[in-house]
Amino acid sequence: MSNFWHNIPTPSFSLAPMEDVTDTSFREIVLQTMQEGKLNILFSEFTSVDGMCHPVGHEKVKHRLRINDSEKALLKQKNVKIIAQIWGKDPEKYYKTAQYIARETDFDGIDINMGCPVKNVVKNGCCSALIAQPDLAKEIILATKEATNLPLSVKTRIGFKEVVTESWISHLLEMPIDALTIHGRIQKQLSNGMADWNEIAKAVQLRNQLAPHIKIIGNGDVESYEEGLQKVAQHGVDGVMVGRGIFKNPWFFYPGKGEVSMNEKLALLKEHTRVFDTTWGSEKNFAILRRFFKIYTSGFTGASALRNVLMNTHNAEEVYNALEQFTINSNQGTIY
Numbered sequence: 001m002s003n004f005w006h007n008i009p010t011p012s013f014s015l016a017p018m019e020d021v022t023d024t025s026f027r028e029i030v031l032q033t034m035q036e037g038k039l040n041i042l043f044s045e046f047t048s049v050d051g052m053c054h055p056v057g058h059e060k061v062k063h064r065l066r067i068n069d070s071e072k073a074l075l076k077q078k079n080v081k082i083i084a085q086i087w088g089k090d091p092e093k094y095y096k097t098a099q100y101i102a103r104e105t106d107f108d109g110i111d112i113n114m115g116c117p118v119k120n121v122v123k124n125g126c127c128s129a130l131i132a133q134p135d136l137a138k139e140i141i142l143a144t145k146e147a148t149n150l151p152l153s154v155k156t157r158i159g160f161k162e163v164v165t166e167s168w169i170s171h172l173l174e175m176p177i178d179a180l181t182i183h184g185r186i187q188k189q190l191s192n193g194m195a196d197w198n199e200i201a202k203a204v205q206l207r208n209q210l211a212p213h214i215k216i217i218g219n220g221d222v223e224s225y226e227e228g229l230q231k232v233a234q235h236g237v238d239g240v241m242v243g244r245g246i247f248k249n250p251w252f253f254y255p256g257k258g259e260v261s262m263n264e265k266l267a268l269l270k271e272h273t274r275v276f277d278t279t280w281g282s283e284k285n286f287a288i289l290r291r292f293f294k295i296y297t298s299g300f301t302g303a304s305a306l307r308n309v310l311m312n313t314h315n316a317e318e319v320y321n322a323l324e325q326f327t328i329n330s331n332q333g334t335i336y
Contacts, residue, residue, distance in 0.1 A: 003151045004081050004108055005178035005215055011232040012239030013253065014041035014181075015246060016219060017085040017111070017155070020288050021045070024068045025276040027082075029268065030246070031074040034253040038225065040239070042075075042082045046113055049088035049097040065105050068279055072106060082106070083153065087113035089125045089136065091143035098147035109151035109178075112144060117157070117187040128187035131160040134171045141175045153179035155219070155241075158199040159186035169203045170210060179215040180207075181241050191244075195220025201235040217241050223248065225255035250295050262300035262330075266323055269296035277316035286315055302330060 015022060015030060027042045044064055051061030065084055067075075075082055084107040086097050094112070101107055114137060116127035123129075130137040145152055154177055158165045163186055172180055182203050184195030200218045207216050219241040222228045228240035242252060250268060251257045269292075276289050290311055297307040309322045 003178060005151050005153070008040055008081070008215070008239070009037070010238050011229065012040040012215075012217070013038060013225070013228060014217065014239065014241045015039065015043065015253075016241050016243035017043035017046055017113070018243060019046055020291065023064070023279075023284075024066050024071050025272065025279045026292070028068060028071040028074060028275050029250065029272045030253065031071065031078060031080060032271070033251045033268065034078065034080075035256060036078065038255060039078075039080055039253040042080055043111060044082070044084045044107070046116065047084060047086050047097070049086050049090065049093035052086075052097040052100060053090075053093040063283065065101065065107070066279075067106050068275075070275070081108040083109040083111045085111040085113050085155070086144075087116065087121070087127050089130070089140070091136075091139045094140050095143040095147040098144045098150070102148035102150050107150070109153060110144060110148070111153045111155055111181075112140060114154055114156040115181075115183050117185075117190045122187060128157050128160060131157065131164070131168055131187065134168070138171070138175060141172075141177060145176045151178045153177055153181065153215075155181040155183070157183045157186055158196060158203075161188055162186060163196070163199060165199045165202050166206065169206050173207055173211040173214060177214060179217060179238075181217040181219055184218070184220040197231060197235050200237060204236040215239065219243065225252060247295055260299075262303075265296045265300070266327070269293065270320065270323055272296075273316050273319045286313075289319075302326065 022043055022045050047064040048061055051057040067082065084101045086094065088094060098110055101110055113127050114130045121127050154172055182200050184197050184200050185193065197218060204216050207214055215238040217239040218231055218235060218237040222231060222240055222242050223245050231237065231240055246252050251260060272292060273289065293307055293310045297303045297310065306326045310319060313319045313322060
């Protein structure tokens with residue numbers, strides 16, 4: 001199998017793995033709105049290796065690794081790679097989960113989560129807690145690598161309780177990985193304060209000395225595609241990972257788009273609802289979809305009133321009805 005990290009365009013742009021956000025239905029919407037060549041990599045939601053290796057938990061967790069047929073077609077058509085992100089602390093479970101991903105799914109690579117700062121996850125010694133356990137982190141990487149030939153990457157932060165870029169990143173650069181995504185905050189900050197891109201630039205310098213073949217992806221506070229390009233030029237990273245920026249603009253990966261009309265936003269909201277409903281039916285709680293409505297309902301007259309109505313919907317039909325009613329009222333000029 002060829003390793004896509006070796007010939008990924010530079011700079012590359014990716015959408016970060018996000019809990020209850022980057023499922024197959026939302027990824028499909030992002031693929032629909034992207035401009036050719038402006039998005040290179042998508043990630044699954046966080047997938048627990050404990051869950052994947054548990055006789056009961058497996059069925060409850062494996063939906064996180066679902067790739068729709070319609071998403072699959074778009075990934076191929078637009079030449080976008082898709083990576084499964086996994087987390088946990090047991091090397092043996094990483095090994096088994098990696099084997100499952102290679103054998104049973106269509107993912108192009110595996111990413112190990114050593115960056116999530118959420119307290120109850122960290123309390124169990126997982127994700128960014130691994131920054132403080134370099135030996136275990138190494139075991140996990142080696143076990144995952146041994147399990148498959150899939151390209152392997154790690155997503156992490158610049159420290160746990162304090163900044164330790166030099167020692168931690170140097171440690172990871174000695175590992176058999178293909179790419180390293182670095183979020184410019186320590187665990188203690190969660191999402192507060194500003195990401196420190198100077199520390200990310202330090203990681204690039206370390207990479208240049210220790211492991212020139214490993215790609216370095218920067219992550220944190222990138223609000224637009226243009227800003228991503230500036231970060232690449234300024235800090236020398238090979239690519240940029242975008243997280244919360246997508247909530248401000250679902251056309252993030254279409255930088256030439258210009259002003260987006262109300263009708264375009266509402267059409268995309270309707271399409272997202274349709275894809276979510278077709279994919280999940282009653283399998284997933286419809287309330288998950290509501291967190292996206294704010295993305296599409298801003299910047300036009302009556303947006304907040306529409307959003308209030310949408311936040312009280314319970315199924316796709318109610319969303320379609322609300323949108324239809326809003327459009328009628330807006331055409332009649334009865335929206336204030």
